[in-house]
Amino acid sequence: MALFVMTAHAGATGPSRPGIQFQHGDWEIACDNTGTCRAAGYQADDDAHAVSVLLTRKAGPGTTVAGQLMLGQYGDDDVAMLERLPDPAILQMRIDGKALGTVSVSHETAIGQLSAEQVVALIASLSRQSRIEFLAADDTWRLSGDGASAVLLKMDDVQGRIGTRGALVRKGPHDEQQVPAAQPMPLVHAANVLDHATTPSPVLQRQAATLQKQLAATTSADDCANLFEARPDELSFEAARLDDGHWLVSVTCWQAAYNEGYAFWVIHPQPPFDPVLVTTDGSGYADGGIASSQKGRGLGDCLSSERWTWDGRQFMQTALSGSGMCKLMAPGGAWELPTLVTEIK
Numbered sequence: 538m539a540l541f542v543m544t545a546h547a548g549a550t551g552p553s554r555p556g557i558q559f560q561h562g563d564w565e566i567a568c569d570n571t572g573t574c575r576a577a578g579y580q581a582d583d584d585a586h587a588v589s590v591l592l593t594r595k596a597g598p599g600t601t602v603a604g605q606l607m608l609g610q611y612g613d614d615d616v617a618m619l620e621r622l623p624d625p626a627i628l629q630m631r632i633d634g635k636a637l638g639t640v641s642v643s644h645e646t647a648i649g650q651l652s653a654e655q656v657v658a659l660i661a662s663l664s665r666q667s668r669i670e671f672l673a674a675d676d677t678w679r680l681s682g683d684g685a686s687a688v689l690l691k692m693d694d695v696q697g698r699i700g701t702r703g704a705l706v707r708k709g710p711h712d713e714q715q716v717p718a719a720q721p722m723p724l725v726h727a728a729n730v731l732d733h734a735t736t737p738s739p740v741l742q743r744q745a746a747t748l749q750k751q752l753a754a755t756t757s758a759d760d761c762a763n764l765f766e767a768r769p770d771e772l773s774f775e776a777a778r779l780d781d782g783h784w785l786v787s788v789t790c791w792q793a794a795y796n797e798g799y800a801f802w803v804i805h806p807q808p809p810f811d812p813v814l815v816t817t818d819g820s821g822y823a824d825g826g827i828a829s830s831q832k833g834r835g836l837g838d839c840l841s842s843e844r845w846t847w848d849g850r851q852f853m854q855t856a857l858s859g860s861g862m863c864k865l866m867a868p869g870g871a872w873e874l875p876t877l878v879t880e881i882k
Contacts, residue, residue, distance in 0.1 A: 553723045555857050555877040559691045562684020565862055566691050567874035572596025572719045574692045575874050578663075579864045580609075581681040587615055587864060588671065588678035589871045590651070590659065592689075596696050596720070598713035599703065604651030604659065606640050606671065607872070608678060611838055611865040618676050619644060628671040628678075630655055632662045640671065647867070660705055663689060723879045728849030730825040732777035735787055741776055745769035747808055752788070752800070755814040761790040761800050777822060779803070779847055785827075786810075790817045795835040801827050801845075803852065815845055815852045827852060839863040839870045846881055855879040 556568040563581060568574040576592045587609020594602045606628070609615035619626060624644040630637040630651075637658050642649035651659065662669060663685035671678045690706040693699045697717045700709030741748055746769040758765040764772070777785045783803055790800040799819040802812040818829045825847040833839035844856035857877035860870020 563681035
């Protein structure tokens with residue numbers, strides 16, 4: 538069992554506190570800062586055919602659960618299984634041998650929508666030992682229930698539904714009048730910038746020793762090894778003008794087997810640079826936004842991503858999400874499971 542509270546980088550600023558992520562068995566949940574929760578379940582590790590179900594519920598009294606089915610599309614065998622079927626593929630849903638209607642799965646997305654009745658039956662089955670299957674022709678995709686009860690209980694807990702008639706797991710006699718309402722999505726106003734990409738900066742390169750020392754004071758060798766290990770003349774500084782008084786500077790921070798991270802700071806154009814660290818895990822900058830995308834493992838079937846947006850004073854963290862468990866569902870992962878969402882204007 539694992540519970541992770543998703544928090545922003547120490548040097549970043551966010552418009553609100555990120556939500557939570559929790560994993561148990563073959564199930565996981567991510568709840569964002571508005572209170573929307575997304576629970577995803579997968580096949581057991583020893584099952585050959587990759588499959589996932591996503592259950593989404595918004596915060597607030599009386600909200601319903603939406604369900605989606607995804608078939609694995611990472612390996613050639615999984616792709617071939619779907620391509621052998623008509624488009625859309627019609628799969629029969631069964632729980633403990635009982636037929637529960639069909640699910641239409643698009644070849645383009647490998648996703649199908651569950652009906653309200655199918656979602657109710659699925660949630661009920663996840664509170665006990667059940668055999669959950671989706672069948673088409675001679676192929677069967679089996680959804681694991683291991684960990685589902687703990688994950689759905691976490692959804693009830695985060696959304697304040699425990700003991701209510703609307704709870705998914707721990708129901709009670711109370712109505713949902715006291716269930717907390719959804720939080721508004723934070724609004725971030727993106728500012729115009731002078732430079733839309735970073736480029737090598739001869740001006741900063743000539744001041745490499747001074748800049749290196751000031752940048753290093755904002756981080757550690759554990760988070761940005763290259764900044765501490767390289768000589769000043771070995772560092773390649775790139776910069777972008779945000780406005781007349783603020784530049785964005787970046788440098789390669791660390792490299793691993795299948796990931797690398799760039800550090801980004803906001804600085805003054807001349808010494809003292811007064812650097813403010815945004816992240817040491819960045820992937821790139823464009824048009825006033827810094828993005829980070831990191832693989833969970835070398836196969837690339839699971840990712841984590843973040844984004845920061847320049848608002849004219851600072852970089853605000855405006856997105857934080859994962860793509861689900863490393864289950865060979867699809868290149869880049871199965872779902873978008875955010876813990877921080879914002880509206881950017």
